[in-house]
Amino acid sequence: MVVQPYVFFNGRCEEALDYYCAKLGAQVTFKMRYKEAPPDPQNQPRPGLEEKIMHANVRMGSTDWMASDGHCDPAATMNGFSLSLTADDDASAKQFFNALADGGQVTLPFQPTFWSKGFGMVVDRFGLMWMVTVPDS
Incomplete structure (x- = not known):
């Protein structure tokens, strides 16, 4: 499936x-x-x-x-879901987050969390919600 x-x-x-x-x-x-x-x-x-x-x-x-x-x-409207983008490294995650934030709305700034070296949430310029993360490894 x-x-x-x-x-x-x-x-x-x-x-x-x-x-x-x-x-x-x-x-x-x-x-x-x-x-x-x-x-x-x-x-x-x-x-x-x-x-x-x-x-x-x-x-x-x-x-x-x-x-x-x-x-x-x-x-x-788009609501009720989000796409999760897991980057290979911190630099890529920040780049992706910033690209999605350009013309969009940051709902949670990209920052370290207890589960990840970096995580942020943004609604992009097209109304699509994204969660960008980099693994904590």
Whole structure:
């Protein structure tokens, strides 16, 4: 069994993926826009979604996750979950944390804790909550 996060960016998927690729080393391994999907008369996308991302596969380190623009619903919010990014070393963890904090909101500054040499929490510019940690080894 495999469980993977599937993140909906409410119309900002392309921007988010470009940012994660540039700042976190993510790789988009597959991307399909709504206009590229086979026609389905029973489930046609809303006009204006043609260039939006219907589905993308993303690789970050050894983790694969999925992303989409979703239905671009202005009332949509992201809450109830967080992505946890475990860095290989303190310098990388601080770099990742600072990249995610740029344009976002720090909810817990990156700092040593009783369980880690460094841990911080941030909601990035796309509304996605991240927990960045470096192992205490």
